[in-house]
Amino acid sequence: MAGPGHCSAGKPLLVKIVMAGESCVGKTSIVRRYTEPSPAGPPPAASYIATVGIDFKVKTITFNDTTVKLQIWDTAGQEQFHTISTSYFRGAHGFVLVYDITNSDSFQGITSWMKDIHEKADDEVDIVLLGNKCDKETERVIPKHSGEKLAWEYGVPFFETSATDNINIEDAFSVLVKEIMNKNSYVLCDLDVVDLNESKKKRTCCQF
Numbered sequence: 001m002a003g004p005g006h007c008s009a010g011k012p013l014l015v016k017i018v019m020a021g022e023s024c025v026g027k028t029s030i031v032r033r034y035t036e037p038s039p040a041g042p043p044p045a046a047s048y049i050a051t052v053g054i055d056f057k058v059k060t061i062t063f064n065d066t067t068v069k070l071q072i073w074d075t076a077g078q079e080q081f082h083t084i085s086t087s088y089f090r091g092a093h094g095f096v097l098v099y100d101i102t103n104s105d106s107f108q109g110i111t112s113w114m115k116d117i118h119e120k121a122d123d124e125v126d127i128v129l130l131g132n133k134c135d136k137e138t139e140r141v142i143p144k145h146s147g148e149k150l151a152w153e154y155g156v157p158f159f160e161t162s163a164t165d166n167i168n169i170e171d172a173f174s175v176l177v178k179e180i181m182n183k184n185s186y187v188l189c190d191l192d193v194v195d196l197n198e199s200k201k202k203r204t205c206c207q208f
């Protein structure tokens with residue numbers, strides 16, 4: 001893969017990030033909080049709508065004076081979508097691996113998601129571990145030190161986050177992007193990305 005030094009002048013870099021973790025831990029809410037444009041971000045939807053298959057959002061950031069396009073793939077956590085979700089792991093530069101601090105099954109599931117990442121993603125991929133829903137302190141079942149210990153065992157950064165209260169979301173992505181960007185070889189030039197929304201906007205009933 002090409003590093004930043006190989007990109008044509010003015011071309012942004014492209015970084016592929018994949019969200020992973022059990023169903024209902026807050027992956028979609030975290031992506032929405034991070035990518036949607038209002039300064040504080042909109043609150044995640046109060047009602048839960050499961051991701052079906054896969055979805056993605058793009059966010060453009062500046063890192064050390066370089067424009068970087070983050071392509072964030074939001075996978076479905078439900079078991080029935082496991083094969084399709086993990087098929088998007090290949091080629092990812094980084095993973096945001098999420099559990100819910102109020103749900104012990106989602107914490108136990110991290111080991112299996114880590115195994116999937118190591119089996120299906122490229123070697124030396126960067127990962128950040130998030131214990132989400134830290135605004136629900138009274139319902140907490142996973143102590144913060146358990147998350148820290150697990151992250152330490154895997155050698156990855158760890159944050160407790162809240163998509164609802166916008167806690168540590170920006171910081172978690174910043175740390176992940178920094179780790180990815182520091183490995184120049186994992187960043188692609190954004191040469192052949194087609195903006196599908198842009199083509200849709202231009203299309204009329206007679207033009208395809």
Ligand SMILES: Nc1nc2c(ncn2[C@@H]2O[C@H](COP(=O)(O)OP(=O)(O)OP(=O)(O)O)[C@@H](O)[C@H]2O)c(=O)[nH]1
Pocket residue numbers: 021022023024025026027028029030044045046047048049050051052075076077078132133134135136161162163164165
């Ligand atoms: N209190 C609280 N609720 C949250 C938080 N993040 C998400 N939720 C709620 O948790 C539920 C599930 O959130 P989603 O973002 O859809 O979860 P998901 O991991 O994308 O779920 P799948 O699409 O099934 O994989 C929704 O009702 C959200 O409003 C949070 O930080 N705090």
